[in-house]
Amino acid sequence: AMEGGARPGPRICEGDCAVLKRDDVFKAVPVLRRRKIIFEKQWFYLDNAIGHIYGTTFEVTSGGNLQPKQEVEEATTETKEAGTDNRNIVDDGRSQKLTHDDIKALKDKGIKGQEIVQQLIENSTTFRDKTEFAQDKYIKKKKKKYEAVITIVKPSTRILSTMYYAREPGKINHLRYDTLAQMLTLGNIRAGNKMIVMETCAGLVLGAVMERMGGYGSIIQMYPGGGPVRAATSCFGFPKLFFDNLHEFPLSKVDSLLSGTFSTETLPSEPEDNVLVEEESNGLADEKQTSLQETEEESATEAAMEINQTEEQETMDINAEDVEFKENKEKENKEHVREKQRKQWERRKKLIETAALLREKNADGLIVASKFHPTPLLLSLLEFVAPSRPFVVYCQYKEALLECYTKLRERGGVINLKLSETWLRNYQVLPDRSHPKLTMSGGGGYLLSGTTVVLEKGKSDSSNLEALKVEEPSPKRCKVQDLHC
Amino acid sequence: MSFVEYGDTIKDGDTAIVFLGHESMFPVKVQHGSVTQTKYGVIRHSTDLIGKKYGSKVTCSKGGWVFILHPTPELWTMNLPHRTQILYSTDISIITMMLELKPGSIVCESGTGSGSLSHALIRTVAPTGHLYTVEFHQQRAQKAREEFREHGVEHLVTVTNQDVCKNGFGVSHIADAVFLDIPSPWEAIGHAKSALKAEGGRICSFSPCIEQVQRTCLAMEEYGFTEINTLEILLRVYNVRSISLQIPDLGKAAEDDSSTGFDSRNPSNQGSPCANLQQGTVQFKSGVPLREMVGHTGYLTFATKS
Numbered sequence: 001a002m003e004g005g006a007r008p009g010p011r012i013c014e015g016d017c018a019v020l021k022r023d024d025v026f027k028a029v030p031v032l033r034r035r036k037i038i039f040e041k042q043w044f045y046l047d048n049a050i051g052h053i054y055g056t057t058f059e060v061t062s063g064g065n066l067q068p069k070q071e072v073e074e075a076t077t078e079t080k081e082a083g084t085d086n087r088n089i090v091d092d093g094r095s096q097k098l099t100h101d102d103i104k105a106l107k108d109k110g111i112k113g114q115e116i117v118q119q120l121i122e123n124s125t126t127f128r129d130k131t132e133f134a135q136d137k138y139i140k141k142k143k144k145k146y147e148a149v150i151t152i153v154k155p156s157t158r159i160l161s162t163m164y165y166a167r168e169p170g171k172i173n174h175l176r177y178d179t180l181a182q183m184l185t186l187g188n189i190r191a192g193n194k195m196i197v198m199e200t201c202a203g204l205v206l207g208a209v210m211e212r213m214g215g216y217g218s219i220i221q222m223y224p225g226g227g228p229v230r231a232a233t234s235c236f237g238f239p240k241l242f243f244d245n246l247h248e249f250p251l252s253k254v255d256s257l258l259s260g261t262f263s264t265e266t267l268p269s270e271p272e273d274n275v276l277v278e279e280e281s282n283g284l285a286d287e288k289q290t291s292l293q294e295t296e297e298e299s300a301t302e303a304a305m306e307i308n309q310t311e312e313q314e315t316m317d318i319n320a321e322d323v324e325f326k327e328n329k330e331k332e333n334k335e336h337v338r339e340k341q342r343k344q345w346e347r348r349k350k351l352i353e354t355a356a357l358l359r360e361k362n363a364d365g366l367i368v369a370s371k372f373h374p375t376p377l378l379l380s381l382l383e384f385v386a387p388s389r390p391f392v393v394y395c396q397y398k399e400a401l402l403e404c405y406t407k408l409r410e411r412g413g414v415i416n417l418k419l420s421e422t423w424l425r426n427y428q429v430l431p432d433r434s435h436p437k438l439t440m441s442g443g444g445g446y447l448l449s450g451t452t453v454v455l456e457k458g459k460s461d462s463s464n465l466e467a468l469k470v471e472e473p474s475p476k477r478c479k480v481q482d483l484h485c
Numbered sequence: 486m487s488f489v490e491y492g493d494t495i496k497d498g499d500t501a502i503v504f505l506g507h508e509s510m511f512p513v514k515v516q517h518g519s520v521t522q523t524k525y526g527v528i529r530h531s532t533d534l535i536g537k538k539y540g541s542k543v544t545c546s547k548g549g550w551v552f553i554l555h556p557t558p559e560l561w562t563m564n565l566p567h568r569t570q571i572l573y574s575t576d577i578s579i580i581t582m583m584l585e586l587k588p589g590s591i592v593c594e595s596g597t598g599s600g601s602l603s604h605a606l607i608r609t610v611a612p613t614g615h616l617y618t619v620e621f622h623q624q625r626a627q628k629a630r631e632e633f634r635e636h637g638v639e640h641l642v643t644v645t646n647q648d649v650c651k652n653g654f655g656v657s658h659i660a661d662a663v664f665l666d667i668p669s670p671w672e673a674i675g676h677a678k679s680a681l682k683a684e685g686g687r688i689c690s691f692s693p694c695i696e697q698v699q700r701t702c703l704a705m706e707e708y709g710f711t712e713i714n715t716l717e718i719l720l721r722v723y724n725v726r727s728i729s730l731q732i733p734d735l736g737k738a739a740e741d742d743s744s745t746g747f748d749s750r751n752p753s754n755q756g757s758p759c760a761n762l763q764q765g766t767v768q769f770k771s772g773v774p775l776r777e778m779v780g781h782t783g784y785l786t787f788a789t790k791s
Binding site: 008009053054055154156157158161177178180181182184185186188190191192193211212213214215216362364386387388389390398399401402403405406415416417418419420421422423424425426427428429430431434446451452453454456 | 489490491493504508538539540541542552553554555557558559574575577578579581582583585587588589605608609611612613682683684685695698699702703713714715716717718719720721722723724725770771772784786789791
């Protein structure tokens with residue numbers, strides 16, 4: 001049998017992107033010393049967390065510092081006094097004898113949350129009349145409010161997709177995390193693939209694809225405007241080598257590439273001018289504070305294509321006010337111009353390389369998840385995909401995918417087209433109290449998936465045959481087993 | 486070809502998927518000299534398959550044609566021979582993401598069953614990860630081993646024939662994730678915990694019945710698992726159809742009559758939609774749900790080892 005040592009997990013390091021978790025609430029923050037963090041109505045510094053293992057749970061002390069939570073023995077459940085039902089319990093708002101001020105006084109004294117909850121129970125006139133279940137629920141509710149514990153977790157697709165869907169669904173076109181999960185599987189995303197990704201989900205989808213590829217293979221990210229947005233991607237904390245085979249290509253050049261008229265003479269406008277990229281900046285960190293995210297975005301706007309550039313080179317361009325530079329200003333200006341030219345040349349070179357990769361028309365798959373109408377994207381980007389490879393398109397709206405489906409059928413070269421959505425429900429599981437949770441997502445978007453096949457151009461009869469073949473079989477022949485997912 | 490890597494051309498020994506039409510497919514073992522019967526005629530492996538590009542159209546002896554597809558775990562799931570009830574891609578997708586699986590992950594699974602999930606897990610953890618799968622049925626365990634070998638993935642998986650509830654997974658403190666799809670998962674939680682790495686490992690249990698879920702959640706709590714969360718996921722498929730709805734005949738309004746009719750205030754009614762119908766129908770595209778859908782597969786319970 002294989003034995004593993006008790007190897008501890010990864011540790012929280014300065015510079016990481018970590019995710020704070022409290023119950024079901026997540027927030028991504030940069031791990032920086034002396035940086036005040038607000039999370040769930042609490043202010044604190046992360047300094048004390050540095051060096052601990054991811055997954056550690058902390059309490060916030062009165063000084064705004066984090067302290068690992070001690071494992072506390074739950075008070076043994078002696079037979080508690082409880083009622084049988086609520087027929088005599090009147091909610092007059094007066095059952096709690098402690099006032100707001102009393103509770104505040106306790107908090108100020110530094111009394112731990114656990115003790116406060118105990119005080120609330122003792123000072124509640126109706127507590128012992130509640131049923132055991134109601135007491136349980138009451139305690140859970142008070143604990144949630146007064147025993148504020150925060151867990152620091154390592155980012156992953158699971159964590160980040162859940163976080164984005166809860167906090168900023170607009171940034172990801174309301175792509176629910178289970179829908180993203182379907183895309184990764186339907187697209188057969190795995191190590192070694194050559195993937196084409198087109199997304200406007202703040203880089204979350206790209207990050208998810210990168211995670212499943214583990215640094216193997218290659219990705220070509222198609223982007224609108226001046227440069228790709230990778231705000232969420234940087235949250236994943238991938239090692240640098242993952243980015244070695246990440247390429248990007250402007251959508252604005254796709255037509256010319258397909259028609260054979262591609263040239264690098266007119267590059268997309270310089271990223272600095274591109275407001276689009278800035279607007280799509282990640283608002284997860286507190287707006288008032290500079291954060292790792294914003295630094296990343298500055299880098300992104302500065303040099304959208306040069307992801308591998310060190311930050312030193314980037315600050316060199318921005319830091320014109322630096323006193324030392326003023327002295328050699330002319331010399332610096334010349335260098336600045338040369339540097340700019342060098343960068344431009346680099347960009348051109350990369351663009352030509354990426355164009356060549358696309359021209360091979362042998363991508364192993366296509367993932368699309370954007371705010372744009374999917375049809376023109378699919379019709380053009382599928383040209384770069386090899387036959388017998390999966391593709392998946394996400395759209396917030398079903399109607400756009402209806403149109404996309406129709407156009408794909410006309411185009412031919414695709415089979416197993418499927419328009420679907422997933423229905424997701426969370427459950428509360430407790431003894432004698434198991435049931436679905438009271439709220440659920442109303443919708444998580446739609447997917448259109450399929451497989452490419454060799455496209456026979458100019459053979460209209462074959463595409464007709466294909467259309468005939470995929471017509472819904474007559475009702476008599478529709479069996480339940482055919483409907484299995 | 487391989488289940489963990491794409492190939493361009495069909496080779497002798499490959500497992501390929503023959504696509505006949507809407508949701509009509511079957512797997513085929515490509516072999517020199519072999520013949521495969523389809524409703525469109527015969528496919529001769531040596532001439533029709535070997536050397537052809539995946540995704541090609543192949544014409545069968547009777548004149549009809551098929552497409553030959555490169556296998557993927559998803560296609561395999563839809564076409565594999567069932568030895569047990571299997572997990573489908575919808576559940577597999579959320580399991581993969583919630584267990585945070587990726588290249589290099591070490592996963593434990595029980596029971597192996599028909600290998601549907603196994604193939605998907607192997608695909609995800611390749612090339613540097615490993616799947617330890619436990620099956621208590623001797624023949625099923627053996628069949629699984631054979632299939633993994635045929636599919637070129639045997640180096641990524643270890644099949645153990647034992648009872649996971651009694652003897653665990655055969656590994657200790659190394660797994661990033663454990664998956665249970667067995668009748669009494671609560672009996673395996675302890676073994677799952679010891680198979681998992683020291684901190685941060687993920688566990689998932691799949692059970693059709695809520696009573697099983699209740700017992701399992703309790704066991705997870707007792708063994709100190711955190712972030713216990715139960716969910717279910719279902720797939721809704723839509724057929725894209727052009728729909729034509731007939732306009733009902735509401736009759737013609739009489740000259741002075743201000744009774745029924747769309748725009749009864751306007752005597753010259755030509756503006757109203759009703760009047761605008763030479764065809765008598767309105768056409769639109771719709772995503773029509775299927776008559777029946779899968780209503781339940783099982784509850785998925787996830788948790789973290791703390």
